[in-house]
Amino acid sequence: MKKFTVITLLAVLVFSGYLIQNSKVNKIKIIYQDEFVIVDEQLELISLGYENHPLETQYRIHVDYVYKRDQVFDLYIDIEKELMYFIDGRGKAYTFKETSKREILSMDVFNTMYPRSKGPSVTFMVGDEAVAIEPRELNWNYRKLNEAYENVTLSGAHQTPGIRLPYEMDLDIYFDEQPQEILVTNEAGYAEILDMEALKVQKTEEEILYTIKGMWHGEEFFGEVAYEVYLSMDMPVVITHEDERIRPGDFVTLEIHNLEADETLTFHQDLVNKIEVHRLEDRAFAIVPISYWTQPGTYDFEVESDHLGLPFVFELEVEAREFGVQYLTIDEEVAEETRNDEAYEEFDRYMEPARQVSSETPYFSDVFLQPVEGRISTEFGVYRYVNGSLTSYRHSGIDIAISQGTPILAGNTGRVTLSRSLILTGNTIVMDHGLGIFSVYYHLDQLMVEEGDKVLRGEMIGTVGSTGFSTGPHLHWMITHYTTNLDPFLFLEKPVF
Numbered sequence: 001m002k003k004f005t006v007i008t009l010l011a012v013l014v015f016s017g018y019l020i021q022n023s024k025v026n027k028i029k030i031i032y033q034d035e036f037v038i039v040d041e042q043l044e045l046i047s048l049g050y051e052n053h054p055l056e057t058q059y060r061i062h063v064d065y066v067y068k069r070d071q072v073f074d075l076y077i078d079i080e081k082e083l084m085y086f087i088d089g090r091g092k093a094y095t096f097k098e099t100s101k102r103e104i105l106s107m108d109v110f111n112t113m114y115p116r117s118k119g120p121s122v123t124f125m126v127g128d129e130a131v132a133i134e135p136r137e138l139n140w141n142y143r144k145l146n147e148a149y150e151n152v153t154l155s156g157a158h159q160t161p162g163i164r165l166p167y168e169m170d171l172d173i174y175f176d177e178q179p180q181e182i183l184v185t186n187e188a189g190y191a192e193i194l195d196m197e198a199l200k201v202q203k204t205e206e207e208i209l210y211t212i213k214g215m216w217h218g219e220e221f222f223g224e225v226a227y228e229v230y231l232s233m234d235m236p237v238v239i240t241h242e243d244e245r246i247r248p249g250d251f252v253t254l255e256i257h258n259l260e261a262d263e264t265l266t267f268h269q270d271l272v273n274k275i276e277v278h279r280l281e282d283r284a285f286a287i288v289p290i291s292y293w294t295q296p297g298t299y300d301f302e303v304e305s306d307h308l309g310l311p312f313v314f315e316l317e318v319e320a321r322e323f324g325v326q327y328l329t330i331d332e333e334v335a336e337e338t339r340n341d342e343a344y345e346e347f348d349r350y351m352e353p354a355r356q357v358s359s360e361t362p363y364f365s366d367v368f369l370q371p372v373e374g375r376i377s378t379e380f381g382v383y384r385y386v387n388g389s390l391t392s393y394r395h396s397g398i399d400i401a402i403s404q405g406t407p408i409l410a411g412n413t414g415r416v417t418l419s420r421s422l423i424l425t426g427n428t429i430v431m432d433h434g435l436g437i438f439s440v441y442y443h444l445d446q447l448m449v450e451e452g453d454k455v456l457r458g459e460m461i462g463t464v465g466s467t468g469f470s471t472g473p474h475l476h477w478m479i480t481h482y483t484t485n486l487d488p489f490l491f492l493e494k495p496v497f
């Protein structure tokens, strides 16, 4: 509730042609949003003639005439033009004597009518985007029509806004009333008097609290206004990895730094078909599977971003790796039964969809475990001769020989995408672990999970058998990135992300 201001004026009654008949006023009340001020004593009204263009108004005036009944009118005010009048029922406008008028218009109830009452406003421009900011602190003085200064103070409790600037872009600061001085400081110890309106923001992704203080020393108004804002810069993407050596069959996890939520990368490289960027909380990374078919050498990467900044360039050095050769003799009858067109067609029909879609959120967080202990009968990636002739494929996983019925454990937490008997690989399980990582189990005796099942790391999923194209009880165990076969042993030590 604003306090009622009562001012007393000496009414000088002078007869003049401008005075309307019966214009003597006992008392007026000025009403503004349910509040009112009383201007007491006899006031002199001056006729302005007919006014046809009333201003917008939020004020009403209650006039208590001496010889007429009370009346309420709209009250029109324009502080800059020192205008204040009301219009009576016949369309005639009336105002008050100059000195009275200035005193009345200097009353608190009219403060909001002063153009400078709110203090200056600032707009930060980031490229074409405007960000308006409320002052954190304001100590502001403006002059009223009676020459007295009104003081306005404010200590904002609003949330401090944050602005992330595109790389190497300045923050443009626009005041609606240009201050005589702009002082910029930040919590990292930076301080500068800004002579231009462009602020060079520190090049860091980290949010730094800046205080921007404007100072005005005018006659009409003077004061200080401080704004606070967290500023940071969208730094260009940097890509790192921790692998000292990369061999065919390995995977490389690329750590992507400074990637913004709305930033898209394009990878130019010849090493793999496609690179998916994964985002987990504050992290971004990509898994690069190095097929066992990869030729050793240097692979160039150029990573382009749709944000500002030059492409990030790096290379991956793939070392040579010796893969063994295995000579396998298998019963001709088994070979014919399990390796034929029908078997391959069936294999593709079920295996392809089982590894096509992977959860974007990983089901796992730990390294993998070996699903069964036993003798390693065939290593990963070896070239194979079957019954004397070289096959066109390589050994896609690791064979672990152990007696029939030995429990097989899930190598990690995931979801079963295939669990069925196939001619070629016998009883087969495929699990999706997310991020494109799958584990595959062949030749099982018993299948103990169903498609769609969520299975925990170390949970029993089946037993060792010799179903499908197999020479004896063993588990053929694979870990793949979609359909790229990777060395399962690496997954026992090296975290994927």
Ligand SMILES: [Zn+2]
Pocket (backbone or CB within 6 Å): 378, 395, 397, 398, 399, 475, 476, 477
């Ligand atoms: Zn095998």
